[in-house]
Amino acid sequence: APEAHNVCRLLTRRAHGFYARDAGIAHRKNLGLLRKIMCQESTKFKNVWTTHSASPIAYERGRIYLDNYQCCISSIAQEPRILYQKPKCSKSEKIEDALLLECPLGEMLPSPTDYKSSLIVLTVQNWLLRLSADSGEILEKIYLAGSCCKFRYLSWDTPQEVMVVKSAQNKLSAAAQQAGIQQSVLFYLAVFRVLPLSFIGMLEINKKIFGNSVTDVAVSNGILIVMCSMGLVRLYNFQAISEQFMEQPFDLGHEFNWNGQVGVVGKYPFGLPCNIKITDTPPLLFEASSLENAFQIGGYPWHYIITPNKKKHKGVFHICSLKDNALAKNGIQDMKCCSLEPDWIYFHPDMSGRIIHVGPNLIKVLKLKEVKNNTDQMEVAEDFTIVANREDSVNDTVTVTASGRVVKKRFNLLDDDPEQETFKIVDYEDELDLLSTVAVTQIGADGIAHLDFHCNEHGILLKSVPLLESWDVTYSHEVYFDKDLVLHIEQKPNRRFSCYVYQMVCDTAKDDE
Numbered sequence: 237a238p239e240a241h242n243v244c245r246l247l248t249r250r251a252h253g254f255y256a257r258d259a260g261i262a263h264r265k266n267l268g269l270l271r272k273i274m275c276q277e278s279t280k281f282k283n284v285w286t287t288h289s290a291s292p293i294a295y296e297r298g299r300i301y302l303d304n305y306q307c308c309i310s311s312i313a314q315e316p317r318i319l320y321q322k323p324k325c326s327k328s329e330k331i332e333d334a335l336l337l338e339c340p341l342g343e344m345l346p347s348p349t350d351y352k353s354s355l356i357v358l359t360v361q362n363w364l365l366r367l368s369a370d371s372g373e374i375l376e377k378i379y380l381a382g383s384c385c386k387f388r389y390l391s392w393d394t395p396q397e398v399m400v401v402k403s404a405q406n407k408l409s410a411a412a413q414q415a416g417i418q419q420s421v422l423f424y425l426a427v428f429r430v431l432p433l434s435f436i437g438m439l440e441i442n443k444k445i446f447g448n449s450v451t452d453v454a455v456s457n458g459i460l461i462v463m464c465s466m467g468l469v470r471l472y473n474f475q476a477i478s479e480q481f482m483e484q485p486f487d488l489g490h491e492f493n494w495n496g497q498v499g500v501v502g503k504y505p506f507g508l509p510c511n512i513k514i515t516d517t518p519p520l521l522f523e524a525s526s527l528e529n530a531f532q533i534g535g536y537p538w539h540y541i542i543t544p545n546k547k548k549h550k551g552v553f554h555i556c557s558l559k560d561n562a563l564a565k566n567g568i569q570d571m572k573c574c575s576l577e578p579d580w581i582y583f584h585p586d587m588s589g590r591i592i593h594v595g596p597n598l599i600k601v602l603k604l605k606e607v608k609n610n611t612d613q614m615e616v617a618e619d620f621t622i623v624a625n626r627e628d629s630v631n632d633t634v635t636v637t638a639s640g641r642v643v644k645k646r647f648n649l650l651d652d653d654p655e656q657e658t659f660k661i662v663d664y665e666d667e668l669d670l671l672s673t674v675a676v677t678q679i680g681a682d683g684i685a686h687l688d689f690h691c692n693e694h695g696i697l698l699k700s701v702p703l704l705e706s707w708d709v710t711y712s713h714e715v716y717f718d719k720d721l722v723l724h725i726e727q728k729p730n731r732r733f734s735c736y737v738y739q740m741v742c743d744t745a746k747d748d749e
Contacts, residue, residue, distance in 0.1 A: 270719060271668045274740055275689065275698040281722055281738040283704050285316045289733045293725050295716050296336040297353070299369060300723070300735060305331045305357060308372060311721055311737055320372040330360045333390040336369065337430055340396065346432050349375050356430070358401060362387050362507070366433060376433055378488065378502040385424045393427065393455045393474070398436070400455045401426040420444050423453050426508055427478070435488050435501065437478055439512035446470075446517070452529070459521070463529040467545040471522040481514050522558070533558060534583025535591070535604050537614070541581055553581045555591065555604075555616055565607055565615040571595040575650050585664045586692060590619060596650075596658045597624035599673065601695060620695035624657040624675055654678035654709050660685075664692065665717050671695070672717045676707050683707035687715060687722060705736050 273279055287293075287302070287309075294301040299319065300309040306322040325331075334357045345351060353369035362385075366376040380387050385403040393400050403424040408417060423441040428434060441453045441462070449464040460472040486492055486509055488502040499506030524531055526542035527550060533540045538558035543549055555567040571579050575596050584590040584601070591602040599622040607613040649656070654677070661674035671690040676683050685707035689699040703724060707713065712727040720740035727733050 267667050267719075271670070273742075274668070274720065278742060279699075280741055281701045282741045283736060284314070284739050285311075285737040286705075287735050289735070290731060291733065292727075293733045293735045294334065295714075295723055295725065295735075296334075296355070297338075298718065298721070299336075300737075301334075305334060305355070306372075308369075311723065314739070316737055319370055322372050328359075328361050331357045332360055332388050333358045335390045335392070335399065337366070338396055340431055343431075347375075350431050356390060356399065358387055358390050360386075364401065378433070378435075379504040379507045380426055381424070381438075381507040382505060385421075387424070387426070391454065391456075394457065397430065399428045399430055401428070402453070405452075422450055424510070425453065425455060427455065433488065435486055435508060437482060437485070437512040438508050438510045439477075439481070439514060440510060442514065445514050460518075461531075467525050467527055467529055469524050469526060469529055469531040470520060472518045473521055477514065477518050478512055480518070481512050483511050483513055484509075486511060532581075532583055534589065536589035537604075539564065539604060539614070541583070541591070551578050553593070557614065562613065564604065565613060567616050569593055569600075569602070569616070571598065586666065586669070591616070592662060594659055594662050597626060597656070598622070599659060599662060601671075622671075622673060622690060622695050622697075624659060626656050654683070658709075660709070660713065661715050663715070663717060665689075665719070667719060669693075670698070670717075672715075674703075674713075674715050676709060678707070678709050681706075681708075683709055687717065689717075701738070703736070703738075705734075 289302050291302070291304055294305070295311075298310060298312045300311055300316065301307070302309065304325065306325060308319040309316045310319050334355055337354045337356050339345070339351045339353065349368065354375060355367045355369050357365050357367060359365065362380040362382075364378040364380055365374055367373065368375055380401065385406060387401050388404045389402040391400050391402065392398070405423060406419055406421055408419045412419075420443045421440045422443060424438060425441065426438040427436040429436060441450060443450065446462055447464065449466065449468070450462055451465055452463040454461045455474050458473070458475050460474040460477060462470045462472065464470065484494075486501045490501050492499060492501055492509060494509045494511075497506060502508060524540065524542055525545045527545050527547070528543070530543055531540060539555055540558050542554050542556070543552060544554065551570065551573060553569045555564045555569065556562060557564065569581065571593070573579050573595050577596070579593065579595040581591060581593045584592050589604060591604075593600040593602060601619045601621070602616050603619045604614045605617055607615045657675050657677045659673055660676050663672045664670075665672060669692045671692045673688045673690065674685055675688065676685045678684070683706055685703040687701045687703060688697055689701075690697055701722060705724065705726075708728075714725040716723040716725075722738040724736040724738075725733065726736075
């Protein structure tokens with residue numbers, strides 16, 4: 237009887253995800269051990285590899301891409317090694333954008349290749365290709381459209397589930413404008429489910445439906461986001477639009493007869509039919525006006541962040557309830573920075589509902605909580621702060637020399653003056669639950685940068701990693717912290733790119749030698 241009871245108890249725990257031998261539990265334990273080892277004082281990050289390129293360098297989940305994705309290098313090995321090197325492509329085969337596609341868990345897939353990571357790339361000639369992430373082999377080819385539009389951008393509607401391909405904005409040539417030709421279609425959007433790759437539909441963003449002031453469009457989390465001039469942002473239900481205005485569903489690889497054309501869906505020269513025809517303005521879910529169309533949704537309960545739509549309010553952020561547009565208590569966040577680069581704010585990517593506000597010398601992690609004695613209103617409260625390491629200096633505007641002469645300063649130091657430590661990058665490592673920051677101090681021509689790891693829950697500094705290469709604040713920089721790897725990509729003038737790879741090592745006397 238006790239044995240039967242133990243078996244029943246074990247089955248119950250397994251049903252709730254508590255099976256001790258489950259791969260997920262083992263993986264979480266391993267990540268916990270990795271975090272402890274990484275934060276030990278004796279653990280260092282060593283620069284193991286550096287490369288330079290005349291074309292952009294990209295990084296995705298342990299893979300470094302060079303030469304417009306023709307060369308793939310694994311950064312997981314002790315020293316980065318080439319996974320594949322393809323022949324140099326022609327201008328007509330140039331890759332415009334790419335997304336890494338990873339295998340979903342717990343699903344039966346039609347092909348063995350679907351269980352391995354792949355890279356979705358978009359070429360300049362409107363081809364959508366799925367490549368093996370390990371060999372570069374073409375697994376699938378989809379032709380999107382002819383010369384009527386140029387597709388340029390890839391993004392996720394739902395990460396690793398629904399993908400959106402967006403065209404560049406349609407613009408008439410000067411000759412066409414002089415001839416009086418009218419252009420009403422601004423953008424095309426093609427939407428796909430991934431693994432297996434299937435076509436949901438393609439639609440136009442038309443001025444006749446959405447107005448003449450449309451400047452950009454996106455699809456995210458099932459919401460069609462339309463941005464207009466003068467800072468207006470409008471939200472629509474994309475699923476409702478696709479269901480209401482879908483003229484006919486199509487499957488990739490099947491023959492179709494559409495508007496007098498006969499062809500195969502996703503094959504050259506026909507491509508994809510524009511089968512979602514919006515004939516009337518769809519119901520508006522939400523509308524907001526924000527400076528430079530800056531608009532974010534997050535938190536719990538749902539809130540949004542905007543900047544009042546006037547230039548004098550740049551750097552002022554309002555946090556409001558999505559339910560009734562009510563401004564949260566302490567919902568106006570203003571660091572009052574005097575800097576060349578503005579501060580920035582966003583919802584924490586750890587799904588905690590918190591907000592990260594980054595200034596030149598201060599990082600605030602904020603949280604939403606109920607106001608005491610008023611459960612209908614939310615309050616923005618400080619969870620913790622991270623402060624740059626700056627020396628206290630007296631910045632007097634008036635000084636008196638030894639001879640008694642009064643000297644007035646004509647200017648004050650900016651908050652992001654290069655000679656003071658300034659935050660440049662803030663990121664979140666979800667697998668190790670660490671908040672990472674890059675702080676830079678530039679003295680003369682040399683800039684000194686360090687990457688710090690903070691406890692995501694309380695903000696406590698756990699580790700500081702110096703970056704050995706000089707950091708010029710006038711260049712463009714990206715820093716990736718991916719478990720036991722740190723990667724720094726730098727873009728210099730005249731399209732010169734550099735990549736520096738650091739890996740975690742245990743510091744011993746032998747290593748020092």
